[in-house]
Amino acid sequence: MSRRASPALAPLETLHEAKRGAVLPLPPRLARLYGRLRMPTARTRPHVFSNFAATLDGVVSLNVKGHESGGDISGFSAQDRMVMGLLRAVADAVVVGAGTLAVDRNHLWTAEDIFPGFAEEYRALRAALGKRGPPLNAVVSGSGRLDLRLPLFASGKVPALIVTTAAGARELRKQRVPDSVEIRAVRSSGRSIRARSVLDEVSRASAGKLILVEGGPRLVADFYAERLLDELFLTLSPQIAGRDAGVERISLVMGQAFAPEHPLWGTLSDLRRGGSHLFLRYSFP
Secondary structure, eight states: OOTTSOOOOOOOEEEEEOOOSEEOOOOHHHHHHHOOOEEOOOOSSOEEEEEEEEETTSEEEOOBTTBOSHHHHHTSOHHHHHHHHHHHHHOSEEEEEHHHHHHSTTOOOSHHHHOGGGHHHHHHHHHHTTOOSSOEEEEEOSSOOOOTTSHHHHSOSSOEEEEEOHHHHHHHTTSOOOTTEEEEEOOOBTTBOOHHHHHHHHHHHOOOSEEEEOOOHHHHHHHHHTTOOOEEEEEEESOOOOOOSSSOOEESSOSOOOTTTSOOOOEEEEEEEETTEEEEEEEOO
């Protein structure tokens, strides 16, 4: 079956649901497949959530050329893509790192791009939530070594923001900057950009309060380290990837160590099952 097809999906089975937040007005087809989706009501600061698929042994990327995407982790699960699209549909902005962009250079971080078969439903949901157009696509790059001819920047289909350093901004402006792209340089230590700086710039560029972080693992680790990530949506795939000395397998969080001195403990707020895949949702204080 084509990855772009719209298969007859089985509804997810809800096993646990914490009844916190407002129930969103999902279109009937999405409501049948997902059930109820709750998100926090409006508040002063953004609600930041991430979305990943991981194997049973904690791998989120095989890190092998041609097999670096989340699809290789989930087994190209249509249910997983449906949920990814749903989360993008409710987001005001989607944040990714330059490494994530490099894995799929032609991708747009919109609901329709991950699952075109539900494009009409995703657009209807955004309209019901009062959101106009696609979410802001924000890319974090300390070096500024991005190709502004890529569809994310050059197509004009999404508003794009690049959060970079002063040196990165100078590097980017050596290219023609499309009208739909905004470049914002922040204070940094070398090429390292604080998660707080990223969140501040995204919040300035997007008036909405729902910020989805789709990686990569080092960017997500920085959000955890600065206690800026409120929730994790995690698809647990029934796969053992394994590790050997030849290839570094990428895990959910890279570049930061929390346990044993400062472990981060989440609270399970939602659990759904789709066949042998588990769709988990954890909140973090």
